[in-house]
Amino acid sequence: xxxxxxxxxxCIQQGExxxxxxxxxxxxxxxxxxxxxxxxxxxxxxxxxxxxxxxxFFNQVKQNKFNQQYGIDGFIFSVSRNLWxxxxxxxxxxxxxDLSLMESEYSDNSDxxxxxxxxxxxxxxxxxxxxxxxxxxxxxxFSIFEKLSMKEISEKMxxxxxxxxxxxxxxxxxxxxxxxxxxxxLLNLLKH
Numbered sequence: 001x002x003x004x005x006x007x008x009x010x011c012i013q014q015g016e017x018x019x020x021x022x023x024x025x026x027x028x029x030x031x032x033x034x035x036x037x038x039x040x041x042x043x044x045x046x047x048x049x050x051x052x053x054x055x056x057f058f059n060q061v062k063q064n065k066f067n068q069q070y071g072i073d074g075f076i077f078s079v080s081r082n083l084w085x086x087x088x089x090x091x092x093x094x095x096x097x098d099l100s101l102m103e104s105e106y107s108d109n110s111d112x113x114x115x116x117x118x119x120x121x122x123x124x125x126x127x128x129x130x131x132x133x134x135x136x137x138x139x140x141x142f143s144i145f146e147k148l149s150m151k152e153i154s155e156k157m158x159x160x161x162x163x164x165x166x167x168x169x170x171x172x173x174x175x176x177x178x179x180x181x182x183x184x185x186l187l188n189l190l191k192h
Contacts, residue, residue: 005072012061017167018160024054025163028073032080039084049087051166053079055174128179136172143169 004023011020029050036046053076060066066075129137139157142148148156154165 002071005068008072009061009066009068012058017058018164021054021163021167022161024072024076025050025161028076031073031077035077035081036084039088041084045084045087047166049080049083050076051163051170052083053077054167055170125180128183129176131179132172132176135168136175139165139169140172140176 008020008023011017029047032050032053033043033046036049037043041049056079057066057072057076060075129140132140135157139153142153142156143150150162150165150169153159153169154162157165157168159165159168
């Protein structure tokens with residue numbers, strides 16, 4: 001492992017994420033972006049895929065599961081490539097679904113029972129949302145409900161860059177998803 005990779009891992013383990021993120025966005029994102037663009041993706045999709053790969057990398061390091069024989073650049077690129085391939089496959093499956101089936105699933109929402117279920121789902125989601133720390137609640141309100149750009153969120157939250165806002169937004173969404181997945185009653189409610 002080279003000195004830069006060692007320093008990156010050391011910084012992550014000490015919670016010094018900002019310089020690591022700045023370095024990765026400056027050096028590694030270009031390769032991922034090039035790959036996604038060459039494979040019919042957009043700049044935004046490339047950034048999202050890269051961000052997901054970075055979160056996976058961070059988790060690997062924090063859980064001491066990252067194999068230090070691999071270069072960080074190569075690891076993040078490989079994960080990004082695999083995530084992109086999965087996304088393309090998933091999108092093709094969704095596109096191939098019969099539209100009339102999808103329409104029939106959502107046409108029943110206008111009845112009273114549908115409204116009641118929707119309110120119950122909202123209430124349950126609100127309870128899970130309140131389990132998040134204040135910072136996560138803020139960033140998710142900005143991104144989901146107020147539809148602010150990552151630049152605006154970065155300014156409001158006092159982050160060093162848009163990329164830091166993106167990464168924190170992603171982590172908070174992942175944590176919210178984890179809370180939802182752990183709540184069996186809520187999961188059952190959301191499925192019906």
